[in-house]
Amino acid sequence: MTELAEIDGVALVGAGNMGGAMLSGWVAGGLRREAITVIDPNPSNSIKNLLDSRGIRHVVAASDAIRAKILVLAVKPQVMYAVLDTVRPMIGEDTLVISVAAGKTLGYFEERLGALPMVRTIPNTPAMIGRGMIGAFANDQVTAAGRAVADTLLSAVGKVEWVAREADIDAVTAVSGSGPAYAFYLVECMAEAGRKLGLDPDLAMRLARGTVTGAGALLDSSADDAGALRKNVTSPGGTTAAALEHLMAEDGLQPIFDRALDAACKRSRELAG
Incomplete structure (x- = not known):
């Protein structure tokens, strides 16, 4: 297993929400300051403070004076084309590119x-607090050692799941990449239903929010799967069973999620061209 402290020659292009989260995770995990160069024309104040306090090299633009063993591209897709023109001088024939x-x-x-070792990833927003779910795919040029390095860097902000086909990244995007929004909307729906039952809106939101975050923490810490945990809280003929009768009906939640994730997966394919 590769340790963060063993990694060298990392060039991080873009230190926004996701790039900044990765940088924070790397620093906290022991990546040496001299092993990192951050390339960002306008980092946030919090990132500036991190860079200054740790003595991490920061430049506003890519340069041929920088040689990247590992190039992490964490910029918005719409500006990627322009960014790639600037990073070419930093790349060697064995540079590992992580998108x-x-x-x-x-x-x-x-x-x-060109034909380089490349890893394509799709993190989600909980990576910003070190609780991300990250799907990853490596091309044939990535060695076992390169994959281990990529896994270590990505694991600094969450859990990594490697897929066997690049096409699976679209399904990963639908399930986990966009998934936090589904959970947030579930909280909104539960709170609104509570309001309609007569609860104060703020109280309904606090109840819904605390319930979903608590259930997530229980799921994360339990050896049981989601189905088992659901059954544990469902007494025959009780209140939970009454609600699940609707949520698990033929026209309930599952077909809605089937349609929603199918739409997200198709849109991911469209965006990829």
């Missing part, structure tokens, strides 16, 4: 950067 940009296939990068 954190949604909707950009490895083929897109290979056309512009």
